[in-house]
Amino acid sequence: xxxxxxxxxxxxxxxxxxxxxxxxxxxxxxxxxxxxxxxxxxxxxxxxxxxxxxxxxxxxxxxxxxxxxxxxxxxxxxxxxxxxxxxxxxxxxxxxxxxxxxxxxxxxxxxxxxxxxxxxxxxxxxxxxxxxxxxxxxxxxxxxxxxxxxxxxxxxxxxxxxxxxxxxxxxxxxxxxxxxxxxxxxxxxxxxxxxxxxxxxxxxxxxxxxxxxxxxxxxxxxxxxxxxxxxxxxxxxxxxxxxxxxxxxxxxxxxxxxxxxxxxxxxxxxxxxxxxxxxxxxxxxxxxxxxxxxxxxxxxxxxxxxxxxxxxxxxxxxxxxxxxxxxxxxxxxxxxxxxxxxxxxxxxxxxxxxxxxxxxxxxxxxxxxxxxxxxxxxxxxxxxxxxxxxx
Amino acid sequence: xxxxxxxxxxxxxxxxxxxxxxxxxxxxxxxxxxxxxxxxxxxxxxxxxxxxxxxxxxxxxxxxxxxxxxxxxxxxxxxxxxxxxxxxxxxxxxxxxxxxxxxxxxxxxxxxxxxxxxxxxxxxxxxxxxxxxxxxxxxxxxxxxxxxxxxxxxxxxxxxxxxxxxxxxxxxxxxxxxxxxxxxxxxxxxxxxxxxxxxxxxxxxxxxxxxxxxxxxxxxxxxxxxxxxxxxxxxxxxxxxxxxxxxxxxxxxxxxxxxxx
Numbered sequence: 001x002x003x004x005x006x007x008x009x010x011x012x013x014x015x016x017x018x019x020x021x022x023x024x025x026x027x028x029x030x031x032x033x034x035x036x037x038x039x040x041x042x043x044x045x046x047x048x049x050x051x052x053x054x055x056x057x058x059x060x061x062x063x064x065x066x067x068x069x070x071x072x073x074x075x076x077x078x079x080x081x082x083x084x085x086x087x088x089x090x091x092x093x094x095x096x097x098x099x100x101x102x103x104x105x106x107x108x109x110x111x112x113x114x115x116x117x118x119x120x121x122x123x124x125x126x127x128x129x130x131x132x133x134x135x136x137x138x139x140x141x142x143x144x145x146x147x148x149x150x151x152x153x154x155x156x157x158x159x160x161x162x163x164x165x166x167x168x169x170x171x172x173x174x175x176x177x178x179x180x181x182x183x184x185x186x187x188x189x190x191x192x193x194x195x196x197x198x199x200x201x202x203x204x205x206x207x208x209x210x211x212x213x214x215x216x217x218x219x220x221x222x223x224x225x226x227x228x229x230x231x232x233x234x235x236x237x238x239x240x241x242x243x244x245x246x247x248x249x250x251x252x253x254x255x256x257x258x259x260x261x262x263x264x265x266x267x268x269x270x271x272x273x274x275x276x277x278x279x280x281x282x283x284x285x286x287x288x289x290x291x292x293x294x295x296x297x298x299x300x301x302x303x304x305x306x307x308x309x310x311x312x313x314x315x316x317x318x319x320x321x322x323x324x325x326x327x328x329x330x331x332x333x334x335x336x337x338x339x340x341x342x343x344x345x346x347x348x349x350x351x352x353x354x355x356x357x358x359x360x361x362x363x364x365x366x367x368x369x370x371x372x373x374x375x376x377x378x379x380x381x382x383x384x385x386x387x388x389x390x391x
Numbered sequence: 392x393x394x395x396x397x398x399x400x401x402x403x404x405x406x407x408x409x410x411x412x413x414x415x416x417x418x419x420x421x422x423x424x425x426x427x428x429x430x431x432x433x434x435x436x437x438x439x440x441x442x443x444x445x446x447x448x449x450x451x452x453x454x455x456x457x458x459x460x461x462x463x464x465x466x467x468x469x470x471x472x473x474x475x476x477x478x479x480x481x482x483x484x485x486x487x488x489x490x491x492x493x494x495x496x497x498x499x500x501x502x503x504x505x506x507x508x509x510x511x512x513x514x515x516x517x518x519x520x521x522x523x524x525x526x527x528x529x530x531x532x533x534x535x536x537x538x539x540x541x542x543x544x545x546x547x548x549x550x551x552x553x554x555x556x557x558x559x560x561x562x563x564x565x566x567x568x569x570x571x572x573x574x575x576x577x578x579x580x581x582x583x584x585x586x587x588x589x590x591x592x593x594x595x596x597x598x599x600x601x602x603x604x605x606x607x608x609x610x611x612x613x614x615x616x617x618x619x620x621x622x623x624x625x626x627x628x629x630x631x632x633x634x635x636x637x638x639x640x641x642x643x644x645x646x647x648x649x650x651x652x
Contacts, residue, residue, distance in 0.1 A: 014585075017581065017584055017585075018581060021578070021579065021581060021584065024578055025578055028578065029578070050577070050578065053577050053578070053580060054577075054578050054579065054580045054581065055580040055581035055582050055583075056581070058581065058582070059581070068581055068582070
């Protein structure tokens with residue numbers, strides 16, 4: 001189903017070109033393999049190479065490092081289009097953008113020159129490593145340490161649930177450089193695959209986004225040179241919070257794309273499924289479900305685009321807005337995919353149709369990059385803070 | 392390595408309608424695409440350049456809007472593109488087409504490999520590739536499915552034949568036509584698309600090529616299309632009656648009479 005633009009989002013020619021090429025890649029390259037990769041849980045290397053060949057990894061990198069100079073909105077457009085066909089493959093792409101944000105925002109000129117061109121060309125994927133067994137929503141509870149020794153830092157600890165783990169070449173790892181200072185004692189390091197003392201643990205078997213790789217990172221006396229630290233020592237958590245503010249619209253875009261794909265599939269199915277002598281789309285019960293789905297998807301898209309533009313405007317603080325985009329869009333994706341399965345009925349529950357996969361894929365979006373609960377906390381915190389400041 | 396790829400703009404459907412008066416295709420309302428076989432030719436050209444260096448020049452003969460396929464070729468990796476367009480070129484058969492292409496290729500600096508698709512999906516003749524080689528007086532290999540080795544003076548190829556594959560070595564320059572088994576064409580890149588939007592595509596006319604009018608277009612064509620028609624199909628069903636055994640026997644006889652068994 002070709003979706004005619006119903007809302008004017010004022011995309012530039014370049015942005016429209018990015019969106020339409022991403023859609024073409026999704027439909028021509030991803031669609032034929034998505035079910036197979038979901039089943040086999042195989043990392044989508046062929047697709048990553050296709051995305052690289054089409055310059056999709058250049059979209060979010062500045063021109064001086066071989067990128068195309070786009071920002072958060074351009075990245076969102078690509079993620080949305082890929083997710084419309086497969087959110088699992090889209091996240092492998094998006095995670096590489098996430099792993100680059102710290103470098104883009106806080107990296108030294110030398111670090112950027114060294115790493116960004118290979119990220120832009122798609123030659124190297126990246127990953128961001130924060131989560132640990134004891135530190136999920138409570139990110140400051142991480143236990144991985146980085147102790148200063150011999151002109152470098154020795155990292156020890158285990159990171160959990162790391163997207164692109166094992167597949168990425170470049171890892172940005174949050175570790176404690178001064179345990180006693182708590183949240184002010186973390187720093188971020190670049191660690192390359194193959195570094196001595198750095199290995200991979202178990203590959204997780206997931207409910208959804210199964211084509212993506214989620215793995216443990218194990219650091220045992222892994223020595224990284226001093227120049228691999230990003231930003232200043234002790235600024236790790238502050239940088240992490242800022243980078244997640246930047247990356248959350250991308251997660252929102254993943255949710256929007258996924259929900260759009262489910263909506264289109266549901267409309268197609270409702271038009272051809274005959275019950276009581278009529279296509280089920282002629283029944284008001286189904287029509288209202290579809291209408292609600294369409295309203296929510298468009299509202300989520302509007303919010304995500306607006307927040308992405310705010311990020312690109314170089315505004316200083318957009319924690320609240322960015323959380324809103326992620327929370328709203330992911331809740332929409334969960335509802336829309338659940339309703340889409342309902343419209344498909346028994347067929348929707350079967351793996352022969354893509355719709356049950358979409359529902360499985362949707363769940364994680366409410367969980368990762370800040371659970372929707374912890375992000376609502378953040379939004380409420382900002383509301384209280386603003387009110388208190390006025391008083 | 393100088394690589395030339397010949398491309399043709401064709402209607403993007405196999406359900407073309409033919410104007411019974413003029414015997415030409417009705418093109419209104421039909422989206423034009425790059426002849427699918429030519430996309431494999433272009434991809435192979437770009438791959439050779441990636442392997443050996445050099446440049447890929449895309450050439451197309453057609454009306455002004457054929458420029459679209461050349462822009463697409465640039466988006467897909469061609470370095471340069473040339474459109475051969477002139478009202479004198481109109482109505483060309485394969486002979487006049489290959490003559491015109493050959494004269495254009497003559498004007499480029501030495502070409503090492505010229506690649507065409509095996510045939511177009513509109514004309515379906517498969518003649519332009521071999522005729523082009525003949526006009527240029529260089530070797531020709533059809534239905535290439537793999538380029539095994541390539542260096543300055545020669546290349547080794549696999550070509551599809553009915554019983555399997557032949558391995559052929561040829562000197563360069565040479566013309567080859569390729570089959571779809573040779574590669575999986577890439578999608579355009581964003582940089583390529585940006586480049587294709589701003590690329591200058593020179594248009595070479597009959598005068599620019601220095602060709603005589605009687606050698607190109609309809610006047611240079613050795614063939615004339617007199618009539619184009621769809622063959623009529625007849626289908627007739629028959630229901631056999633009677634006992635099962637006699638039905639089987641009568642069916643067997645009918646199959647025997649039709650020489651099917």
